[in-house]
Amino acid sequence: MSASVKIKTLTIDDRHVGARENQTILEVARENGIEIPSLCYIDGLSAHGGCRLCLVEVTGIPQLLPACMTVVEERMEVSTQSERLRKLRKNILELYFSERNHVCSVCVSNGNCELQDMAGETGMDHVHFPYLYPDLGVDITHERFAMDDNRCIMCTRCVRVCDEIEGAHTLDIKDRGIETRIITDLDQNWGDSETCTLCGKCVHVCPTGALFEKGKSVGEMSKRRQFLPYLALMREEKR
Amino acid sequence: MTPEEFKKIGDAHRKKRKDFPNNINVCTAAGCVSLHSEKVKEALEGEVKKQEKHKTCRVSGTGCLGPCASGPLVSINDGQALYAGVTTDDVPEIVNNIDKNPVKRLVVPPDTPFFAHQKRVALEHCGKTDPESLNDYLAMDGYQALYDTLTTMSPLEVIEVMVNSGLRGRGGGGYPAGLKWSTVEKAVGEKKYVVCNADEGDPGAFMDRSMLESDPHSVLEGMAVAAYAVGASQGYVYIRGEYPLAIKRLRNAIRQAEKSNLLGKHICETPFSFDVDIRLGAGAFVCGEETALIASIEGHRGIPRPRPPYPAEYGLWGCPTLINNVETFANVTPIIRNGADFFAGIGTEKSKGTKVFALAGSIKNTGLIEVPMGISLREIVYDIGGGIIEGRKFKAVQTGGPSGGCIPEEYLDMPVDYESLAKAGSIMGSGGMIVMDETSCMVDVAKYFMDFCRTESCGKCVPCRVGTAQMHNILTNISRGQASMHELQLLEELCDVLKHTSLCGLGQTAANPVLSTIRFFRDEYIAHITHKTCPAGVCTIEPEKETVS
Numbered sequence: 001m002s003a004s005v006k007i008k009t010l011t012i013d014d015r016h017v018g019a020r021e022n023q024t025i026l027e028v029a030r031e032n033g034i035e036i037p038s039l040c041y042i043d044g045l046s047a048h049g050g051c052r053l054c055l056v057e058v059t060g061i062p063q064l065l066p067a068c069m070t071v072v073e074e075r076m077e078v079s080t081q082s083e084r085l086r087k088l089r090k091n092i093l094e095l096y097f098s099e100r101n102h103v104c105s106v107c108v109s110n111g112n113c114e115l116q117d118m119a120g121e122t123g124m125d126h127v128h129f130p131y132l133y134p135d136l137g138v139d140i141t142h143e144r145f146a147m148d149d150n151r152c153i154m155c156t157r158c159v160r161v162c163d164e165i166e167g168a169h170t171l172d173i174k175d176r177g178i179e180t181r182i183i184t185d186l187d188q189n190w191g192d193s194e195t196c197t198l199c200g201k202c203v204h205v206c207p208t209g210a211l212f213e214k215g216k217s218v219g220e221m222s223k224r225r226q227f228l229p230y231l232a233l234m235r236e237e238k239r
Numbered sequence: 240m241t242p243e244e245f246k247k248i249g250d251a252h253r254k255k256r257k258d259f260p261n262n263i264n265v266c267t268a269a270g271c272v273s274l275h276s277e278k279v280k281e282a283l284e285g286e287v288k289k290q291e292k293h294k295t296c297r298v299s300g301t302g303c304l305g306p307c308a309s310g311p312l313v314s315i316n317d318g319q320a321l322y323a324g325v326t327t328d329d330v331p332e333i334v335n336n337i338d339k340n341p342v343k344r345l346v347v348p349p350d351t352p353f354f355a356h357q358k359r360v361a362l363e364h365c366g367k368t369d370p371e372s373l374n375d376y377l378a379m380d381g382y383q384a385l386y387d388t389l390t391t392m393s394p395l396e397v398i399e400v401m402v403n404s405g406l407r408g409r410g411g412g413g414y415p416a417g418l419k420w421s422t423v424e425k426a427v428g429e430k431k432y433v434v435c436n437a438d439e440g441d442p443g444a445f446m447d448r449s450m451l452e453s454d455p456h457s458v459l460e461g462m463a464v465a466a467y468a469v470g471a472s473q474g475y476v477y478i479r480g481e482y483p484l485a486i487k488r489l490r491n492a493i494r495q496a497e498k499s500n501l502l503g504k505h506i507c508e509t510p511f512s513f514d515v516d517i518r519l520g521a522g523a524f525v526c527g528e529e530t531a532l533i534a535s536i537e538g539h540r541g542i543p544r545p546r547p548p549y550p551a552e553y554g555l556w557g558c559p560t561l562i563n564n565v566e567t568f569a570n571v572t573p574i575i576r577n578g579a580d581f582f583a584g585i586g587t588e589k590s591k592g593t594k595v596f597a598l599a600g601s602i603k604n605t606g607l608i609e610v611p612m613g614i615s616l617r618e619i620v621y622d623i624g625g626g627i628i629e630g631r632k633f634k635a636v637q638t639g640g641p642s643g644g645c646i647p648e649e650y651l652d653m654p655v656d657y658e659s660l661a662k663a664g665s666i667m668g669s670g671g672m673i674v675m676d677e678t679s680c681m682v683d684v685a686k687y688f689m690d691f692c693r694t695e696s697c698g699k700c701v702p703c704r705v706g707t708a709q710m711h712n713i714l715t716n717i718s719r720g721q722a723s724m725h726e727l728q729l730l731e732e733l734c735d736v737l738k739h740t741s742l743c744g745l746g747q748t749a750a751n752p753v754l755s756t757i758r759f760f761r762d763e764y765i766a767h768i769t770h771k772t773c774p775a776g777v778c779t780i781e782p783e784k785e786t787v788s
């Protein structure tokens with residue numbers, strides 16, 4: 001590490017912590033064993049700021065700030081677990097569950113799903129918003145992988161890993177609002193994609209059962225993400 | 240261009256204008272064009288020749304004259320008389336009477352309250368010059384402010400004038416313009432950019448379009464002054480593709496300015512260079528949000544990102560970028576020319592100057608108006624607007640579009656400024672103002688705006704993506720008489736979630752129309768829910784769903 005990096009001190013949930021000047025609140029919190037929930041953030045990819053679960057309170061700032069994209073400042077006072085945040089996080093998770101068809105009992109990722117875990121961690125035990133029950137399909141045209149829109153939470157981890165790490169940019173987003181969907185190439189069947197390298201990184205970063213390997217049955221799809229920080233680090237070193 | 244040349248062109252053109260003792264200005268902004276004003280203009284040109292008055296009478300196109308609803312509008316002899324509802328049949332009489340008394344039956348009396356309560360600063364040239372003529376603009380002291388800033392003022396002096404003027408951003412947020420300029424000036428970057436936000440996506444708003452159609456040079460001049468002040472060398476106008484006439488006139492204006500060395504390299508032979516390019520939007524409302532707009536100009540999907548960092552520090556391609564609204568830029572040259580005190584002398588303590596509104600809805604005189612800040616809503620509705628049509632009863636004024644709220648009768652005497660509107664649960668917004676009468680249902684209005692937000696949400700963050708869809712469903716159920724009080728409670732809860740957790744302004748303010756209608760017209764919600772009736776008779780109440788117990 002170069003000598004010119006400045007160190008900042010701040011408090012997170014009343015604990016004094018030190019940080020490098022360009023670190024985000026989320027990075028520093030995790031280094032210090034303070035868990036801030038998040039779904040779109042993943043170590044090794046650019047931050048997205050879309051899941052809104054890592055919102056934290058900072059003294060003196062009226063708005064809530066996303067921990068994954070807010071850089072630390074000297075003497076910042078961060079609070080990650082207030083009653084208000086807990087309630088808003090629960091509401092946000094309920095909105096996730098109401099959006100598409102998250103039926104855990106028949107999902108390949110049952111028991112290995114970050115959305116499911118998050119519900120447990122935040123104590124979300126029921127959804128009091130009406131379910132929207134959209135009519136969505138599954139793309140099983142690819143020889144090894146499948147994409148189930150019913151389980152997708154639009155975290156865009158797959159899009160980012162495909163673009164930033166694999167460099168293929170096979171996956172992207174179409175439409176907007178409640179109609180947004182993940183697509184392959186120009187909204188073709190995944191099986192017809194000429195850009196997909198079959199690397200499978202998207203499958204392993206996907207937090208839910210939206211992307212999975214074919215042949216896996218209920219609860220059998222577990223994901224391996226250890227490769228990502230390593231690959232990202234290797235790239236940094238190369239530069 | 241040297242000062243002498245500059246003056247010469249202006250003088251020559253002023254003289255040319257004087258050489259024609261009579262002139263006829265036909266409005267050629269989109270409102271009147273849609274009422275075939277161009278046919279009227281052609282007929283007038285033909286008739287002037289026919290009556291052999293072409294040596295003394297000039298016919299030209301001009302920008303928005305204001306009362307758009309009564310177009311096509313024609314202004315005679317620099318505003319001596321204003322004719323409304325002109326058809327080609329009226330043309331011979333108009334030309335015949337050009338040097339005599341105005342044609343009575345067409346005249347809009349000049350002392351009508353529509354004009355008497357207005358004050359024109361940003362729209363100063365609208366309706367007086369031909370938007371397609373640079374010479375016309377020069378004759379009105381155009382580009383004088385730019386010339387003076389480049390030759391006699393330092394960037395910091397320009398910023399000081401802007402700060403002292405008290406001008407606040409007219410795009411909706413009301414952020415002090417001078418402060419933003421000074422932040423960009425201080426920001427460090429190899430390159431800096433100036434962006435004019437002409438995306439104007441609010442339903443019913445047409446202020447920015449009218450300004451660009453009527454006086455494109457004044458926006459360009461404002462941008463150039465800003466670029467000089469903050470140290471930028473490249474500018475972009477981000478304009479929605481649905482505005483073909485504004486785009487055409489802007490393109491034309493850029494080309495004219497470049498030819499005359501008023502844009503481009505070494506402007507007016509000073510070291511300052513500034514280019515302006517146009518970028519077309521595809522009509523997504525969210526692309527008006529500054530970080531989404533930046534992504535769109537860069538060629539990415541137009542989605543917002545969290546701020547900070549603000550564009551002033553980290554904007555286009557990571558460089559410091561000044562983003563202001565069309566009207567903000569249009570106010571710059573009047574401020575430079577007349578001084579900060581002139582502008583600060585108009586308006587209220589915290590809201591200086593004037594504001595342009597697109598007045599629409601159930602009032603007699605709809606159109607484009609510019610009023611001093613602090614004017615009361617009552618003056619706008621009843622004096623300028625001429626009151627409610629067909630003798631109906633006033634119900635509410637909607638300001639701020641999908642991010643604003645509905646202001647009821649008891650607030651009509653409130654001054655129009657940023658703080659007062661916010662206190663009444665609405666916002667100044669960019670200038671859309673819709674007047675509603677007793678035949679409007681407030682649940683229906685809330686539903687309309689929620690539908691807008693739902694379809695315009697970019698989908699990046701979950702509270703806005705799913706929340707707007709949920710809220711729209713609930714509002715639909717309420718309007719059909721199929722909701723319970725529990726759903727009203729859910730609705731209010733969702734408003735709170737969206738406001739505090741959405742990523743950008745779209746989601747954060749999407750609840751405003753709902754919150755303000757619940758606050759002021761709760762009885763209408765209750766009527767739909769418990770009495771299964773729509774008091775205004777707008778919503779179709781459907782028979783109750785059978786419930787399985």
Ligand SMILES: Cc1cc2nc3c(=O)[nH]c(=O)nc-3n(C[C@H](O)[C@H](O)[C@H](O)COP(=O)(O)O)c2cc1C
Pocket residue numbers: 407408409410411412413414436437438439440441524525526527528529530562563564565567669743744745
């Ligand atoms: C959803 C959304 C849409 C917006 N649309 C516009 C727009 O159409 N025109 C505009 O000038 N500003 C718009 N804004 C505000 C801009 O983000 C930005 O604040 C403004 O252009 C700054 O200019 P000003 O300081 O001169 O107002 C919008 C903001 C949001 C959140």
Ligand code: SF4
Pocket residue numbers: 151152153154155156157158159182202205206207208210211
């Ligand atoms: S497919 Fe998986 S990784 Fe991709 S956006 Fe959906 S949930 Fe996220």
Ligand code: SF4
Pocket residue numbers: 525542543695696697698699700701703704741742743744745746747
């Ligand atoms: S608030 Fe809405 S428009 Fe803004 S980023 Fe979130 S989803 Fe997109």
